[in-house]
Amino acid sequence: MDQRETRFVPCRGKEFCTDDEGRCRGCGRTLDEIARARDLVDGLAELAIEMNYSNVDEYVAYVAKKVQKKVKYRREQAALEQQ
Numbered sequence: 001m002d003q004r005e006t007r008f009v010p011c012r013g014k015e016f017c018t019d020d021e022g023r024c025r026g027c028g029r030t031l032d033e034i035a036r037a038r039d040l041v042d043g044l045a046e047l048a049i050e051m052n053y054s055n056v057d058e059y060v061a062y063v064a065k066k067v068q069k070k071v072k073y074r075r076e077q078a079a080l081e082q083q
């Protein structure tokens, strides 16, 4: 995996899209990165629909918090392993 830090750029809207050399110039993300994020979002949306959650806002906030915590934890673990 590439260890360089990158900055996430959210979708800027389809009107900014370009697909040259496998990367969108609108959001700067690779097409693979975009597809993977889309698949994950689809899965999360599917679960909410399947469970018929009435409080989708709470579900989304929970997922966001969990992802943030998991990334922090994994980065800390990786840093410890490198010492």
Ligand code: SF4
Binding pocket: 010, 011, 012, 013, 014, 016, 017, 018, 024, 026, 027, 028, 029, 034
């Ligand atoms: S390629 Fe990037 S800017 Fe275009 S729709 Fe997809 S995420 Fe949005």
